[in-house]
Amino acid sequence: MIVMANRFTAIATAVLAVAVTLPAGAAHADPTPASAAATPPAACDATQTPPSYTGDVPTPRSVLGFDLGEREVTTAESDTLLAAIDTASDRVVSGTLATSAQGRPLRYAIVGTPGNIRRLPAIEAAIKTLRNPLVPEPAARALARKTPAILWVAGNVHGGEESGTDAALKTLHDLAGRDDCAARRILDNAVVVILPTQNPDGREADTRRNAYAFDMNRDWFARTQPETDGKIELLRKYPPQLFIDAHEMGGTEYFFPPNADPIYHDIAEPTVSWINDVYGASMIAEFTRRGIPFFNRDVYDLFYMGYGDTVPVTGFSAAGMTFEKGGSSPIAARTFEQRLTQWVSLSAAADRRAEILTTWAGVHREAFRQGLAGELEPNKVYNPGNEVITQVPDRKVRHYFLRAGDPAEKAGTELIVRRLQRMDVQVFRLTRPLTVRDFKAYGRPEARTTLPAGTYWIPMAQGQKHWAQAMLNEDTYTPFPYFYDVTAWSLPLLADVSGGSSGQVLLPAAAPVKPVAAPSGRITTSRRIGVLQLAGPSQAANESTGWLRHRLDRDWKLSYEVLVPADVAAGGLAGLDVLLVPDGPAATGNAQLGDAGRTALREWVAAGGRYVGWAGGTQLAVLAGVSGVTLAEPTSDVPGSLFRTTVSGGPLGAGAGPDVMTFYAYDLVMRAADPSHAVVSYPAPDSPDWFVSGFAMGAEELGGTAAVVDEPVGAGHAVLFAADPNFRAFTDGTARIVANAVTADLPSTRAKAQAPDPDAARAAAAVPDRESAIRITVPAARKAAVAGILTGYGATWTEQPAPGGAVRFVVANPGGLSADEHPWAARLPAALRTAGVTPLAVVLPH
Structure with a gap:
């Protein structure tokens, strides 16, 4: 084990050398706050402080001819306003992170103090140093005290859910143009990356999906779409401590975390605490004070690894949060409430900057420790009344391996390695054969196995341990039978690539793998x-x-x-x-x-x-x-x-x-x-x-x-x-x-x-056309209660026998609406609880 630790120490040495040679003060917040973790004075309330504008930044009306919230902006108008703010303000720099399938740019802006904008490369280096699990705690704590946080606001991944864009532009305008204490507190403690629209093609077509009909809030780990791929590359450049993903849903209420169960097991507990106890608590207090209807702990889970919250949480150890505003409200109300949650969250992060950055660095050290010990995080439920149905096996997992001997698997294996590397997972290749006494091939019992030279080795002792587990797992060990999306996504299983895991303490002879290029998938045929x-x-x-x-x-x-x-x-x-x-x-x-x-x-x-x-x-x-x-x-x-x-x-x-x-x-x-x-x-x-x-x-x-x-x-x-x-x-x-x-x-x-x-x-x-049906499986004794709920919604359904004498309700969903778009699907879990129904499984359309 000492040899393994030394090997990782050697890998980290170059990163640490860069960190310690940064110019003095190069990565500090501008200016360094006296007490970043302290409660802000009552005189500078985040949302009640009267805004004071410098007058240097043009108003949306002067650029677009209307105020944000009067009507939905087009993609072109969003880009125009972003460019105008960038041109006018030395607090802002902007760029294009990708081009959509139909050729539209995905424009983003980074806003901070002028000093922090000038020092972005140094801030980037400091954040990446904090992410290094081998940086000693005292050094990380000292660096955290003088480094601004990186906070992200993104909207409109679903093209027909528009208000996140309009609100993000309002947030950008206020951070670029306000000079009051509430805005200054955010600017002094953070740089904020604002991505107004993640799906410009869908926004222009007023469709949920992009031009290839992909739901890009399911594409985050696979990165098949250029819009997703470019976004994650920018996230790697500027790793977040907070990521806001602004959506819309049916109705008029607002959802923000805490999330519904299930929550994926192998994530860092501090991220859940930030989501629930810092940001969630702040928004609950603000919405309660204003009397704005909201809900949480329902509908929107934190499980599938393709969402705009789970990937920031698991892949970047950030507080990734989905916000959902009811789309039946007027655009003015939607824009106001979306902007409110953004501002409250940014303010809460700014108030706790040093504390969050210090803990964030510790999350990566703890991930390394867990990986070295072969520990997987256990399953748990976070909401009252729920019980874990499946626990993570009590088996050590210190290593994953991908075999490389089958030419037919070469492209698939290289794609997996590339996907891992492009999420900063360290991948090595055996230089000599390695005998593993407890090698567990996927879906097979443990067996003594000799892995040949050339086998890919992914050690779990690294800062990206949680992401490695999420991507290479044999099973997701679903903790709770509520399904907002699918329950399996292991990269080797999806690609049909041979591999497995080991919990043994091993000292492989291995070399780091150079960055793998995207394998060509081209095939040829003369067939038409x-x-x-x-x-x-x-x-x-x-x-x-x-x-x-x-x-x-x-x-x-x-x-x-x-x-x-x-x-x-x-x-x-x-x-x-x-x-x-x-x-x-x-x-x-x-x-x-x-x-x-x-x-x-x-x-x-x-x-x-x-x-x-x-x-x-x-x-x-x-x-x-x-x-x-x-x-x-x-x-x-x-x-x-x-x-x-x-x-x-x-x-x-x-x-x-x-x-x-x-x-x-x-x-x-x-x-x-x-x-x-x-x-x-x-x-x-x-x-x-x-x-x-x-x-x-x-x-x-x-x-x-x-x-x-x-x-x-x-x-x-x-x-x-x-x-x-x-x-x-x-x-x-x-x-x-x-x-x-x-x-x-x-x-x-x-x-x-x-x-x-x-x-x-x-x-x-006799097999009916099923357009993303809603499915509810319950004990037969609860059949009448479920039928009553569905009757109240005016639903139509069929009933099927289910295993163990249970009953399944298959509920028609004309138009194949997602749970976000559906008029009442989001209310179903709460209705079941109110009726005292404990379902065996609930599947909402996605």
Whole structure:
């Protein structure tokens, strides 16, 4: 262990050398506050101090022709105002962190005292020194006393949730132009990074998602979108102690933390304390004083690692917070309340600057200590009445390893290493073989294993221990059965890369890995490709098709033609070799095809076409008479988990190995008409191959069913996936099978084109189109209480038997609205509690 510590000390030496050679005073706040942690005097209340403006900064009205809050600004107006403030003020510097898919710049501003703006490089270096876990505590404390905090305000990651942008601009204007004590206190203690809009394309289109239909508040760890990637690179440059992510929701109330359970287990406890006891408490006091309706400890959790709060919390040890203002309020009220929470939070951070920075440095030292000891943080719940349902296993985890010997896994492994490095995780490579007596391959028992030279080694003894665990985990160990989003996201499992962990004290011979370049995902084929989009207004269709278009455009770099069902009957399949049919409402698509379209589709496949469909696209294949697979609705509760599935081999499975991790979220249960057609299957639940990462209740029903089928149809093929193999464009392991379905030479068939199977069609027709349904699973004894709640909301639903004699309510969600957009979904958890219902699982739409 001493050798390991010395190795890490050597790694840190260069960073420490930079820190100690900074010019005297180069990183101090301007001026250094006498008592940053003290309670501010009553004479300088953060929100009641009358604002005093210098007059040097132009007003929004003078630049835009209206005051902020009179109407929503456009992206261009936001950029114009930001530039005008930057030009007029020596407190501000601005830049562009990325360009959106449609070519719009993502503009940001940094505001502070003129001295701190001039010293930004030194402040950046000081903050990164504080982040170094090997900086001794006395040195960190001394540096914290003279370093300003870095605080972030970001808005509008969902394009149709506009007021965060307008409020952020108001905050920028006040910090740049006010000279009263309340503004000065923030400026003297912090530099504030303001990103008014994170989604300019979505803002201009008034859509939640970006131009590729990605919900970018789910993209933070994968960073598939340029908007997300550029933002996180700027976060790495200016690591925050506070990150505000301003959203809107249905209704008129306001949400700010404390959060709902579940909260991811491996995060630093001080970050939760800052969120709840500093910022949350400050906002509760302010909103209570003003009589503004608000709620907390409900709806918005802190679990999935793709949010604008969980990633700042886990990846940067910051107080990451989601703020939600009801979108039914007028823009003036929305802007005012969003700006109020921003100002209160910035003021609370400024008042405790040295305390927060000192603790922040300590968080990284503690993370290093935990990693060295192999300690994982336990699960806990934070809200009264909740109980932990799953505890983190009592097993040491000191190291993760990624194997590098399989050429088929090279691109996936390099992508994982790159993602880790670009979140400042230290990655090494073994220079000699290493025998590990307790190596635990993902989903397998511990076994003595010799790892060859070249294996990637990620030690947990580092400041980014929490992020390493979040990204490399075998399971997320869901602590509480409430699901605002999915429950599995481990990078090696998503990419189908071999690896595992060890709790042993090891002294590997290893060398640091140089920064890994982005691997090329380009594939080539002479086949002509079509993409059939089902029902444009459908969110499921828009998202699944958008994820596919992104994969085709940005990763595989393949050209394609987009069709709608009406094009099929009109001869749109002529000249195409492959038709990709993503998720969407199959019954609607089938009706839009009509008899002529169904006939044309069957004839095209029988003549040698290749139909590749998933989820709703698979259901459409059955309804149209292209396939004879049997489909059924699931009875399990699986809100988004990863299953090991077995691969039978052949060209479709090329590069996947004997198994592949398949992402599943209330998807179809599929059985092949001929078992030999099943290319990828779920193993039996009692098999040693059965492995699930994430929450799953009753998932044994999937055992022995098909995940992927290759069905010969005349001279063609129907390649069908039960679930989306390209979920959010980050399930790279199963996306490889889609690439094979496009490019591989499948066995030529002379199968007789079968007439449509009426039994299969009836089974498929019995599976309703589910647009992001709300799901509530409860003991049968509580059925009447839940029905009463839903009746009160005017909801429509179906009831299903669930495992253990429970009942599942599947509630219709016309339009596929997210929980933010839905008129009452956000109130459902509280309504269940009020009625005394303890659900087995609640899944809100995302």
